Amino acid sequence: MAAASLAAAPAAAPDRAFLTVEGLKKHFGGVKALDGVSFSLDEGEVHALVGENGAGKSTLIKILSGVFPYDAGQIVLAGEAYRPLSPHDAKDHGVQVVHQEFNLLEHLTIAENISIEQLPKNSFGLLDRKEMNRRARKALDAIGLTDVDVTAPVRSLGIAHRQLVEIARALQSKSRILILDEPTATLTERETKRLFDIVAGIKADGVTVVFVSHHLDEVFAICDRVTVFRNGKTIATDLISETTPEGVVQRMVGRKLAAEQEEHPDRHALGESALRLENLVTAANPGSTGVSLDLRYGEIVGISGLVGAGRTEILRGIFGIDPPQSGKIFRDGAEVRFKGPRDAIAAGIGFVTEDRKDEGLILGMPIAANISLANMGSVSRSGLLKLAEETRQAVASAARLTLKYGRTSDPASSLSGGNQQKVVLAKWLARNPKVLLLDEPTRGVDVGAKAEIYAILKDLAREGVALLVVSSEMPELMTLADRILVLAEHEIQGEVKRPDFSEENILKLAYGQTPGAGENDK
């Protein structure tokens, strides 16, 4: 790799540190997003931030770029306290971010997009198109995009070029720190190489680049130092020249894994195949060979993988929300084709969705109405609601799930996150599903409610229900699952059985470091 030479460049000396972060903390409600983040950036270095999903990288970036204020700690930029009030303020301080999601206006030209923050005006106060195009040309030339016409609309560009246009936009104003948030997620290999060349050029100009990535091979190709995040804390900063990908993974995982895993639920006999997938290809990634798995009655199978690996898409495909592109689904050994959630529900499948607010609950409506939503037949006769029966069922399932609530006629929004999640569960349990799909079943749920939800799920498995659980939290999967399938790039990279459960084994698969799949000299 051309960029590999960068890694060999000597790391910046400590006295050149010009941004230091110390003891940074940030809470969202009761959730500690950042719980003591400390690290420093040197002038002209490429600094990687790595860590699992939810480890705090995105929150840190948002604080540095002025999206959120921070609660405690301090940030010093070039010798002065730095507390950006807005993204605009951050930009004035020379901190630029290229976000994972694009912020380009599709229908405007490239030049307009590049100058959007400060459009040049002529002496009549009108837009100076010539000057605008000249600036855009200069900005694109600076990163080697000489072959792109600045008067073309952004929508005519491919994903990769859009990414590069964003970088050009960020760089045209005087940047001191350029933060790239997962810049290669959507790039092909060739485009990635081009990006790395650009990063090398930026670095040579003395700009500090912060590089957030899930791909350790890239981190090792272009970065000087790496800071590892875990659970909202920074664990360590290492010189790339003095560490290895294995060493970084170990830091991401930490030492103490044993505790929850020890508690071995009494294993019970597994039943017949409840749900089988054969090369199921979802619309999100039509190019892959698809996903195959076999889920048996009484079994809990976990699906691990990084965000964007295609975990949710599998569940949505099974449930008939986004019909799969190809591949087969077997229910009780017979092939099925679901035209929509209705068919999947009729086949005894339930889907506890990831997003309570948007997909799982009707927050403004009563708890009882939410619980009966997927099971209207049992609380009505010829279209007329049996309200007393509905309340009775709601009270019963609330008791079963130890829901903490006021009245079943209170809106679901009156509940805490954990109890809201229990209502989503109750909605599906009301149908006595044979197969239950769960996507991040305890996101935003406090520790106590988490344990209760785990107990409910294990009980269901003991009763013979087949459960397929997607989760970003590895301890959660290790507590619940009989085996864990690790997904990357919309394909299953491997399976980890209960005796082999460790965050390291899972992460290695997720980062493609398994012998054979990893060590890729692409």
Added chain:
Amino acid sequence: MTTETLSETAAAAPKFSIRTVLHNAGIGLALLALIVFFSLFTEHFLTPNNITNILTQITINLVLAVGMTFVILIGGIDLSVGSVMAFAAVVAGKAITLPGFGPAEAIALAVVAATLTGVFCGFLNGAISAYWSLPSFIITLGMLNIARGAALQVSEAQTIYSFPFAFEEFGSAMIYGVPVVFLVALVLVFIAWFVLNFTVFGRLIYGIGNNEEAVRLAGHSVARYKIAAFTICGLTAGIAAVVYMARLNISSPIAGIGFELNAIAAVIIGGTSLSGGRGSVIGTLLGAFIIGVLANGLILIGLSDFMRQMITGVVIIVAVILDYYRAKYAAK
């Protein structure tokens, strides 16, 4: 178990807070205040004749607003009801004046023709916007033009008249000073209230307005309920056409211009959220009354019709601002 006792006591003791009462009774209190105001400051407001007047004046708007409530509850809008009403009236006018029928058959034929025309237009509105997931604002704007054009075409731009005498009688009949047509509207309000509160259909109408995706993922056909809501709206436009014909004893192809806006105003003043999912048909009833009382009272007080229109506009805006605070309050 602690949770059981918790839920039992909770179920036994319904909680009445001043906040919830104010929240729900706000529109009623506003209406009461208006009535008191006009009773004090005008001579004729609270006379039996004037009350009959008001009831007659609000009937058509109330009928249209009942259907509009369904559409707005699912987060849609129907701009075509005024035109559809005219179209239905013209079709029914053609039917009722067909030669060779006795008065009873002619009237029955007209009622069927009007409601079917309304249902057909409403179904098209719903089916097109649901099938292609297009904003109902645009689709019904198209239907507004189509139905108006169709009304003019079918009637050859002529007013149709000379209906059976019995029809006119029905239009002006009273029971203790209450117009029968108003009672018809009240019955519609009651039916809508029952459907929205005590049927699976009504539950899902609210559900869709609140969170369409959650309803879809729970296995319900969202498109079917959307189409039904627009069809109901079309049906009430057809019924409004019958009321209109009975009261005026004519069918004019240029009737009902702007009626859709009054119907929407009644629904919104009645506290139904334009983004759907929140509101009630009782609110719509009160909203229609507020508009009617304002119109009547302001003229009695001596303001010009133009001033009346301006004040009605202010009331709509104030109602939406109040709704903003109500939503903010509820979110806390």
